[in-house]
Amino acid sequence: MPEGHQSVEQQAISREFTFPGDSESIVAVRESVMTFIKENGANEGQEIDIFVALQEALANAALHGCQNDRAKTIRCWVEIDPSAFTLIIQDPGPGFDVAATTTADPSVNTTEHGRGICLMRSLMDDVSYRRGGSEVRLRKLRDFPRASS
Amino acid sequence: MLRIDIHAVHPNVTLRCSGRIVLGLEAETLRCMATSRTENCLALDLSGVRTLDAAGLGLLVELQCWATRGKKALRIVEPSACVRKLIALTNLQSVLQVACHEKLGGVEGPAGATSTMDAERTMSA
Numbered sequence: 001m002p003e004g005h006q007s008v009e010q011q012a013i014s015r016e017f018t019f020p021g022d023s024e025s026i027v028a029v030r031e032s033v034m035t036f037i038k039e040n041g042a043n044e045g046q047e048i049d050i051f052v053a054l055q056e057a058l059a060n061a062a063l064h065g066c067q068n069d070r071a072k073t074i075r076c077w078v079e080i081d082p083s084a085f086t087l088i089i090q091d092p093g094p095g096f097d098v099a100a101t102t103t104a105d106p107s108v109n110t111t112e113h114g115r116g117i118c119l120m121r122s123l124m125d126d127v128s129y130r131r132g133g134s135e136v137r138l139r140k141l142r143d144f145p146r147a148s149s
Numbered sequence: 150m151l152r153i154d155i156h157a158v159h160p161n162v163t164l165r166c167s168g169r170i171v172l173g174l175e176a177e178t179l180r181c182m183a184t185s186r187t188e189n190c191l192a193l194d195l196s197g198v199r200t201l202d203a204a205g206l207g208l209l210v211e212l213q214c215w216a217t218r219g220k221k222a223l224r225i226v227e228p229s230a231c232v233r234k235l236i237a238l239t240n241l242q243s244v245l246q247v248a249c250h251e252k253l254g255g256v257e258g259p260a261g262a263t264s265t266m267d268a269e270r271t272m273s274a
Contacts, residue, residue: 112207
């Protein structure tokens with residue numbers, strides 16, 4: 001490998017966060033995750049989009065996956081590579097009917113709830129669920145071209 | 150963190166918000182501050198709001214409904230670019246009374262009484 005060359009794999013960095021499953025705990029973790037993302041090249045627009053999507057995913061994990069129970073645990077993995085920011089949030093809950101959220105009525109929601117998944121899908125480039133809905137994977141592409149060498 | 154500055158000239162009041170309106174202390178603080186006002190015309194100045202989440206958007210809808218039920222006027226004025234984007238993404242422009250590039254006559258100005266509440270300070274208290 002030429003001197004100074006780094007492969008995509010070598011440039012990728014990741015970090016894992018593990019924390020209690022209550023809404024108070026997610027505040028500090030949210031700030032830690034965002035600091036990690038900002039330190040690794042997110043621009044202001046990406047930062048705001050990721051912040052909102054992360055906040056929704058963490059809130060859903062705490063309120064629905066953990067029933068706001070500090071004794072339960074939420075895990076969050078953040079992977080940053082030259083092409084994208086990827087966040088995986090996993091809770092110990094039973095999940096939910098993911099298909100129901102994709103077939104929801106697209107007309108305006110005039111209630112006080114039910115916008116979280118819509119926001120995540122609007123702000124991120126890819127949102128996917130695994131483990132029956134108890135794990136959400138958020139992906140935000142970087143908007144600058146990769147280095148050619 | 151959410152900071153709310155209150156500019157009141159009866160019967161109008163403007164709650165000038167800066168920071169984030171998100172689930173938890175921030176949203177709860179704005180809910181309490183807004184619903185405790187007795188003025189008939191409320192303006193939420195969101196020009197300094199850097200971001201809000203689904204709970205923040207839900208709170209705006211909740212406050213709009215609360216104002217309608219109480220026969221009060223509530224308007225969102227000067228929303229920041231981020232707030233405008235999120236309102237548009239969720240199609241709430243048809244539900245919320247949003248005024249851009251507009252000052253409410255008589256609401257703001259040096260004659261207005263001013264008080265400040267810092268949500269972060271409350272949280273650490």
